[in-house]
Amino acid sequence: MNNHVIETREADSTQDDDPRVAFVRMAAAPVAIYGYPLVEVVRTCAMHTSPDSTSPLRAPFNSIHASMRRWTHQDRDIVTPANDFLYLNAWIDLTDGPVVLDIPAVDEDRYYVIELLDAFTNNFVNLSPLNAGSSGKRYVLHRASEVAPASLNAEPIACPTPLVWMLGRVLVKGDDDLPEAQQAASGFALSGRDAVGFACVRDWRVSTEPALDFFQNLFNALQEVPPRADETALFGLLARADLYPGKPVDVVTLSPFVRRGLQLAYGDAHRLIAAHTESRGRRSWGYNLKLGRYGSDYLLRACTAMKGLGALSATEAVYAVADFDGAGEHLNGRHRYELYFPPGGLPPVRALWSISLYGADRFFVENPLARHAIGDRTEGLRYEADGGLRILIQHDAPAVEANWLPAPSARFYLILRLYQPGAAFLENRYEIPAVRNLNC
Numbered sequence: 001m002n003n004h005v006i007e008t009r010e011a012d013s014t015q016d017d018d019p020r021v022a023f024v025r026m027a028a029a030p031v032a033i034y035g036y037p038l039v040e041v042v043r044t045c046a047m048h049t050s051p052d053s054t055s056p057l058r059a060p061f062n063s064i065h066a067s068m069r070r071w072t073h074q075d076r077d078i079v080t081p082a083n084d085f086l087y088l089n090a091w092i093d094l095t096d097g098p099v100v101l102d103i104p105a106v107d108e109d110r111y112y113v114i115e116l117l118d119a120f121t122n123n124f125v126n127l128s129p130l131n132a133g134s135s136g137k138r139y140v141l142h143r144a145s146e147v148a149p150a151s152l153n154a155e156p157i158a159c160p161t162p163l164v165w166m167l168g169r170v171l172v173k174g175d176d177d178l179p180e181a182q183q184a185a186s187g188f189a190l191s192g193r194d195a196v197g198f199a200c201v202r203d204w205r206v207s208t209e210p211a212l213d214f215f216q217n218l219f220n221a222l223q224e225v226p227p228r229a230d231e232t233a234l235f236g237l238l239a240r241a242d243l244y245p246g247k248p249v250d251v252v253t254l255s256p257f258v259r260r261g262l263q264l265a266y267g268d269a270h271r272l273i274a275a276h277t278e279s280r281g282r283r284s285w286g287y288n289l290k291l292g293r294y295g296s297d298y299l300l301r302a303c304t305a306m307k308g309l310g311a312l313s314a315t316e317a318v319y320a321v322a323d324f325d326g327a328g329e330h331l332n333g334r335h336r337y338e339l340y341f342p343p344g345g346l347p348p349v350r351a352l353w354s355i356s357l358y359g360a361d362r363f364f365v366e367n368p369l370a371r372h373a374i375g376d377r378t379e380g381l382r383y384e385a386d387g388g389l390r391i392l393i394q395h396d397a398p399a400v401e402a403n404w405l406p407a408p409s410a411r412f413y414l415i416l417r418l419y420q421p422g423a424a425f426l427e428n429r430y431e432i433p434a435v436r437n438l439n440c
Helices: 020-050 174-183 210-224 229-237 258-277 298-307
Strands: 084-093 098-105 112-117 125-126 135-143 155-159 163-171 187-191 317-324 337-341 349-359 373-375 389-394 405-406 414-422
Touching: 020 084, 020 163, 020 210, 020 229, 020 258, 084 174, 084 187, 112 258, 135 210, 163 174, 210 258, 258 298, 298 317
Parallel strands: 135 155, 389 405
Antiparallel strands: 084 163, 098 135, 098 187, 112 125, 112 163, 317 414, 337 389, 349 373, 349 414
């Protein structure tokens, strides 16, 4: 231990105002924000790849699990899922070599997207009809530090981290379309060496101390998925407590004031992230075109991981979130709401749009219609004579249910998804109508 490392062995106090506790708290909070998406990725990967997992998405590394139905309130693996697709889920380990991804021929009128995320949830590549076409194509995924083998006769994709999350979506056009969608989803394939996966995934820690678990899992993951060279300055202060990427950490053996500082830092970071998942101006709709391609905006990346893990970049999809009505009040099933799109004012997209409803726990809500989203493909949707569209959002059933998006009796939020958004949206020439409280 050098002279720049703060003393960690003689803790005579674990009071929160102890300067040593305060130092660790201050130093660790930015690291917690930076590392939150990585921990969520490792948690989700462990849930999906563990031999003992009961997850419906369970599959070994380097193989694809294809859903056979659309997700509902019963699916709780990934927060804020969509209800428009069959999901393709795969965890890819490039440690021992490249992996080949085969995209099958898909009907031209069926939208799909294969999203590739690095271990920090940066969406570095999307493959959809826009760039992969509909006639089938082969890709080889490889580590950015290596060269893809030419013998594989495939288009190379350099991956920033050895752990890659592949999250695919295949459109289901309606209930009668499910068999055809299933057939399309089953054609996507991965091939490569068998992989044992990552130690940070196998050693995923869960105890009665969530804050210490968080930092244990984070430092475990950073040994295998280190930060970029330009990100190491984030750890400069925390290194003075002898905590830094690449160093094995056992939180159980840390001094009491270091553990207490980490606990307080975790609470600070978690509250900050949660607070920033909502519009700071209490606007009805909020969105950010930087989603998926975050750069150094670590807070935005953490907020997205908390409320929309696995978000696509805005070049492929935009996620507009409504936590508030037009008057700036939280959406709550005690009230009745209306979302009205005037004639010619439907969301501008090249692919599709839909509005999903989620409870405060960030999952779908059970309801009598088994309807979790409403959009341009909703069967029986009624448009007004002039082409306008009125969507009713409430807990009790309205007289006409065709345009009803059922809500719980408590707090909820909405996400409007625009897949392949049009220029009018991307250039801020389209304004999403506010959610109007009909009880006011």
